[in-house]
Amino acid sequence: MIWFHNARLIDPEAGTEADGTLLVRDGKIAERDGPCPTDAQAIDAGGACLAPGIVDLGVQVGEPGAQHKESLRTAGLAAARGGVTSIIMRPDTDPAIDTPEVLEYVTRRAVARTPVNIRAMAALTRGRAGREMAEISFLLDAGAVAFTDGDHVTTDTRLMARCLQYAAGLGALIIGHPQDPGLSRGTCATAGKFASLRGLPSVSPMAERMGFDRDMGLVEMTRARYHADQITCARTLPALERAKANGLDVTAGISIHHLTLNELDLSDYRTFFKFTPPLRSEDDRRAMVEAVREGLIDVICSMHTPQDEESKRLPFEEAASGAVGLETLLPAAMRLYHSEGLSLAKIWGALSLNPARRLGLPAGRLAVGAPADLVLFDPDAPSVLDRFSLQSKSKNTPFDGARVEGKVLATYVAGVAVYTQEE
Secondary structure, rough: OEEEEEEEEEOOOOOEEEEEEEEEOOOOOEEEEOOOOOOOEEEEOOOOOEEOOOEEEEOOOOOOOOOOOOHHHHHHHHHHHOOOEEEOOOOOOOOOOOOOHHHHHHHHHHHOOOOOOEEEEEEEEEOOOOOOOOOOOHHHHHHOOOEEOOOOOOOOHHHHHHHHHHHHOOOOEEEOOOHHHHOOOOOEEEHHHHHHHOOOOEEOHHHHHHHHHHHHHHHHOOOOEEEEEOOOOOHHHHHHHHHHHHHEEEEEEEEEEHHHHHHHOOOOHHHHHHHOOOOHHHHHHHHHHHHHHHHOEEEOOEEOOOOOOOHOOOOOOOOOOOOOOOOHHHHHHHHHHOOOOHHHHHHHHHHHHHHHHHHOOOOOOOOOOOOOOOOEEEEEEEEOOOOOOOOOOOOOOOOOEEEEEEEEEEEEEOOEEEOOOOO
């Protein structure tokens, strides 16, 4: 039993930030703002923030198939150090998580090797190849929390409609990657003057809008539950707003990199800044921050994508896309707090409460009876980020050498400390 006191409680469900105490008993939150029981371990938070642990929707783990990039063990350690108490794993493994057998294998290994919660998404089509629907019903029974082919966009519209219709009958959540693959294939920057000056193959932001419009037409036809993994362009926001206003069961997410970086960061051709979709203009970035503030964009995630040195030390066009983010998600999110004026309750709604709700998980809350998955952090602690200090096997972070504010002091899963900052 643990009693936290002198803590600044960040409650995204109530939308409040207030000083208080919190009692943890038997792995759950037992009481708020009550006295300390005589048999409880008292922890003085020293005025630091105590919030629900982050639920990171869309984490790539290399196991099975690419353990040299990231294993379940190292991903779990990185998550604990970053205040992430629930990893929602993508199915882009080798083999892909497209059968109950592979899903059960990953689940068993995750339980044995990681200190945090790991839930897996399953592939929407076999091998993520977009040719044949995966065994959605059996995978759902085996514990899949959602279905996605990631950035392998299904170009067969009839097959996509069948998948959505079948998933709708089961109440399964489909996660799409809004992008027109024909327009975006072979590109690495957002179309505009900057990309032209740098000589980079680019794609119009309309590729995202077109992909989203197609998916919304199919969602309207099938009434399926749908989540867009990344909405990054201002041109897509009116379509997202219309879909929600029309009563479609649609939510949207964005990576922390697209909220805190822009296309000008590509100026030195540093491949750590290469993402899918590519970084957008500053106007788009600011529009996305405002969409988070208004609640139009529901989820912020790390989109953790480990890549080894060999795949990044290439010409910009040829280098692999993506960056690690489990450990940098919280300090990067503090940029939204310090520079953009988003409240901590609003940020934690997008980092924890909303993804948990969308997936039907009990996490993301400070309510009595909720799991005691918690992060204790100092939002103002300054540091210089060193990529070689990361727990992740891969070190491909765009924040290497950046001055950041925000540090995780401790992470708790079911009331047990899985990470404590070294003195």
